[in-house]
Amino acid sequence: MKFLFVGTNPENTGAATHFVALAQAMVEAGHQVSAVVYPNGLIANSLARSGARLYTAKFRNVFDLRGYFATFKAARDLRPDWLVGNFGKEYWPLILISRLLGIPVALFRHRTPAMGRVSGYLVPRLAQRFFAVSSHARQAYLERGVPPQLVRVLYNPVNMAWCQPDPQKRSEILHDLGIPQDAIVLGYFGRIHHSKGIFTLLEAAEGVMAQEPRLHCMWLGHGPDSQLLGERIDAGSFAHRHHMLGWIDDVHPYYSAISMLAFPSIATETFGRVSVEAQAAGAPVLGSNIGGIPETLSTNVTGMLLPPGNVAAWRNAILRMCDTEVRKPMGVAARDFVDRHFSTRVIADEFVRILGDS
Template identity: 25%
Template sequence: MKPLSILQVITQRRFSGAERVCLSLCADLQQRGHRVLLLCKPDGGLPDEARKLGLAVQTPNISGKLNLVAPFNLARIARQFGADVIHTHLSSASLWGGLAGRLSGIPTLGHVHALNTWFYYRFSTLAATCSGGVKQYVVAQGADPLKVRVVYNGIPANRLDGVPSSAEARQMLGVAPDQPVVACVAHLSPKKGQTFLLQAVALLRDRFPDLVCLLAGEGEMAEQLQQQAVELGIADHVRLLGFRRDVMSVMQAADIVVLPSIAKEGLGLVLVEAALLEKPTIGSNAPGIDEAVKDGVTGLLVAPGDATALAESLALLLADAVLRSQMGQSGRQRALQMFTQEAMVDQFEAIYRELVAQ
């Protein structure tokens, strides 16, 4: 089949889930013989990471919801590049990219990575959502369900490259081989629910006196969480690790990986990554997360914001190594079936061909 010229556009805020998906997709499409040009903001580390992968990158002025020149800039660049398709990621890129597609006559795919406002994607020819929960969310806002495709985020095959053994990861983090460890890898913000995880750890302190809680991530809640740990008397049990590039190593050191979000998630991709490491997972019973965790099979789902229920689920798994192992193995098997990078890229290629054929 004829290679395509694909313009990828993202207006990133940080180097996180959507940015990693976009970057790995660009690299794989280029490896498959397609021409790829990535347009992004100059900050957040994304341009440097993209260039390391051998990708062509430009950083035009495309950010901001009031940037009325952005669609004209994008349309011009798309024409110059000879784009067959424009694939946009996140709200500002999708708003301006959808309009640029209409200006240039080039079909567009608006990629909804989270529970976003549909208005910003309404000008796209087709939309892709990272989960069925996100599709339901945008359809409820008026999106045509026939024009919205669910494409689960894929984990790159090299995601496990260089990940140490559990024993090595614990040694790196100064955790004893027999200590019970729970880990949460997420932006430190109220909606991610780390405050309820700390409450749960406090409830478990007497039963599991050596319990360690690892929080990897940065954000506005860092000082507040540190203070909360002191007030709950669990400061010695909680370690705020800050931003880490080796989050797979952090999860490798854990017995259980938790995502206690109180808001709906696009998918909860970190729980799928944990499953690849054969870690049982606990997540909030909310759209998106409930697709990353199969309750009772690969992990457990708990009511959002319920620290007592979270503590009970943690206690159940911490006390049962056999159950943890069974859930970890089931999680890895499911992740390899449903969340591979190859499957994701195959689906996007098919959507691109469909758009070009239209």
């Protein structure tokens, strides 16, 4: 099949990561993929060596005629079987171009907050396929009146080759950070914001550090609460066992360095790509039982679901996961779980199947 993906968002967001992963998945599956992207943006740079043909355009907003022109020209020249969109500002342009050229359009929604009244009603009804990225998100759309038959679920694909256990890389990263090779490393990868449960995690981890001398914490990400988190770490008794690495463009190697991942959000998450990627690398996950997070793991098989904000529950779970006999079997099961449910192969096949449904 021929696809024209349209994603001119220059920012590094979950939707952008999904856009790249899905486009690459379709290339790997043998489909012809082209993409309209923001020049020199994250998406363009990520797809540059993927085998996808790239066109450049900018949609400042839904009324930006330059974006319409560039996308219309690419669609008219390529005549793809499907147009694919990921970002709200491109929903209406793609629907219009779809009507003008007679090309069906598939649109993904990555957020649960309501669209405007008109868009919320019309977009799912005018797109030939409208996708939620989790069952949790789908339910939110149904509760706003979208007919169930119009909302399909397609999870984020994960490239298993990018996320895999790598003992050599683990050893190198731990050495560079001054972490003992026999350390148990608890990882947090994400935005440094209180809504992500970072302070619950910090308090729980420090409680475990008092009992388990091998436990270290690795914090990857940045956000408005980075300074406050650093101050609280410095004020504690185990500052030397916390490692704040800030923003890292390619986090994939760091999954190999962690023994487990924490996903402690106290606010609803639509999905949880970081959870799936960590499991693909053989790291079990401790996740909040909220939003779409439960869909990313197999409870008590590849990780544990915990009450959001409950420090005692998180402390006990981290301590339990420090036991090799608990952690190692979960890590083995985790990679197999992701391969069966979220690998690029599986998601590409499911995408084509849903597009072909009558």
